[in-house]
Amino acid sequence: MEKTLVLLKPCTLQRGLVGEVINRFEKRGLRLAGMKMMQLTDAILDEHYAHLREKSFFRILKDSMMSTPVIACCFEGIEAVNVVRAMAGATNGRNALPGTIRGDYCMSNQQNIVHTSDSLENAKIELARFFKPEEIFEYESSNLGYLYALD
Ligand code: IDP
Numbered sequence: 001m002e003k004t005l006v007l008l009k010p011c012t013l014q015r016g017l018v019g020e021v022i023n024r025f026e027k028r029g030l031r032l033a034g035m036k037m038m039q040l041t042d043a044i045l046d047e048h049y050a051h052l053r054e055k056s057f058f059r060i061l062k063d064s065m066m067s068t069p070v071i072a073c074c075f076e077g078i079e080a081v082n083v084v085r086a087m088a089g090a091t092n093g094r095n096a097l098p099g100t101i102r103g104d105y106c107m108s109n110q111q112n113i114v115h116t117s118d119s120l121e122n123a124k125i126e127l128a129r130f131f132k133p134e135e136i137f138e139y140e141s142s143n144l145g146y147l148y149a150l151d
Contacts, residue, residue: 034074
């Protein structure tokens with residue numbers, strides 16, 4: 001089993017899409033292991049988006065990520081990192097395929113509904129950045145046999 005981070009961005013809260021987006025991950029069969037609303041800060045975004053520090057849109061991106069609280073979620077499943085990333089779709093909503101979250105709900109390169117971890121290594125780092133250990137819950141899923149029977 002893998003755990004991965006999903007952030008529901010301010011655009012998702014503003015557009016009333018929080019429940020709908022979480023519902024997609026639940027319906028796919030991912031176990032919700034942690035969830036909280038939090039106000040991001042300059043410091044956490046400097047870490048989280050360190051790979052974009054030189055980009056012209058860095059300041060605007062950080063301001064937009066602080067414009068309202070976000071919802072941080074930890075989802076768990078077999079190959080959860082890649083499954084969740086594929087569900088999100090391409091970064092730019094206009095390039096994202098229909099059927100993906102970005103492809104179904106947005107038209108923007110920046111206001112693109114969700115952040116998802118891009119590798120298992122980064123998922124571990126990012127979950128530790130956004131959650132305390134006691135905020136991730138290891139309860140038993142009752143439907144694993146139906147989700148993964150032959151795996
Ligand atoms: P990802 O979110 O698909 O993993 P990253 O390249 O890590 O993509 O970029 C992080 C976030 O920065 C994107 O989700 C998007 O909000 C924003 N972003 C990326 N590229 C651009 C751009 O060219 N213009 C404006 N915002 C961008």
